[in-house]
Amino acid sequence: MHIHHLLDKNSVLNTFISELRDVNIQKDSLRFRRNIERVGEILGYELSKKLNYTHQEIQTPLGSKQVNALKDKLVVCSILRAGLPLHQGLLNYFDKAENSFISAYRHHLNQTDFEIRVEYMASPAIDQKTLIIADPMLATGRSFVNVYNAIKQMGNPKEIHLVAVIGAKAGVELLQKEFPNNTHLWIATIDEKLNDQGYIVPGLGDAGDLCYGEKMQH
Numbered sequence: 133m134h135i136h137h138l139l140d141k142n143s144v145l146n147t148f149i150s151e152l153r154d155v156n157i158q159k160d161s162l163r164f165r166r167n168i169e170r171v172g173e174i175l176g177y178e179l180s181k182k183l184n185y186t187h188q189e190i191q192t193p194l195g196s197k198q199v200n201a202l203k204d205k206l207v208v209c210s211i212l213r214a215g216l217p218l219h220q221g222l223l224n225y226f227d228k229a230e231n232s233f234i235s236a237y238r239h240h241l242n243q244t245d246f247e248i249r250v251e252y253m254a255s256p257a258i259d260q261k262t263l264i265i266a267d268p269m270l271a272t273g274r275s276f277v278n279v280y281n282a283i284k285q286m287g288n289p290k291e292i293h294l295v296a297v298i299g300a301k302a303g304v305e306l307l308q309k310e311f312p313n314n315t316h317l318w319i320a321t322i323d324e325k326l327n328d329q330g331y332i333v334p335g336l337g338d339a340g341d342l343c344y345g346e347k348m349q350h
């Protein structure tokens with residue numbers, strides 16, 4: 133797996149990540165969602181540099197021009213719920229992409245143990261396409277892995293790009309073990325640890341709740 137850690141270099145991305153983390157600014161859920169979307173746009177732009185392009189001739193009003201056009205067939209797959217604004221950011225740039233939606237949530241067995249439940253999937257075929265899986269939080273990594281295992285029944289992708297906003301080292305290590313070599317991870321920043329409940333520390337809290345409000349446990 134190739135890891136692209138975007139905050140290795142300073143850019144305007146720092147501002148968006150700081151606002152997402154800031155306990156006061158993140159209370160504004162509209163700004164929180166929009167900042168995740170903006171990070172999705174930046175990560176999408178960066179990953180577009182690794183996609184394949186083909187020559188194409190286009191007509192301008194004054195003549196013709198050889199241009200490079202995107203060749204890959206993209207499928208953007210997001211993990212519900214918190215993947216939705218990240219998905220929108222990617223789609224703002226990859227407007228011809230097909231789309232998959234998969235649910236994954238933590239079902240708590242007790243105070244500290246949980247399993248990831250994947251119950252809903254709507255996806256086109258992904259065989260020989262470029263699969264982009266988006267989820268802002270990469271904590272233990274189990275959601276990314278379970279979602280990939282579920283979507284594999286839709287075909288064998290040519291290449292995989294994982295897009296996340298904040299990760300933990302343990303999650304990155306799990307993805308390195310579980311994903312094939314033709315996988316790229318595009319991530320803004322990686323924190324040191326997880327707490328006993330599997331939350332990234334310092335992280336930003338619960339991304340799904342910050343986007344869409346607290347959910348009742350069932």
Ligand SMILES: O=P(O)(O)OC[C@H]1O[C@H](OP(=O)(O)OP(=O)(O)O)[C@H](O)[C@@H]1O
Nearest residue numbers: 213214237238269271272273274275340
């Ligand atoms: O790497 P992991 O340990 O699997 O944790 C990360 C997952 O946890 C969060 O989802 P959550 O289960 O809170 O669902 P939500 O998006 O509906 O809040 C987050 O959006 C990721 O999907």
Ligand SMILES: O=c1cc[nH]c(=O)[nH]1
Nearest residue numbers: 271331332337338339
């Ligand atoms: O830190 C974390 C871990 C899982 N899900 C989140 O939203 N945040």
Ligand SMILES: [Mg+2]
Nearest residue numbers: 338339340341
């Ligand atoms: Mg959540």
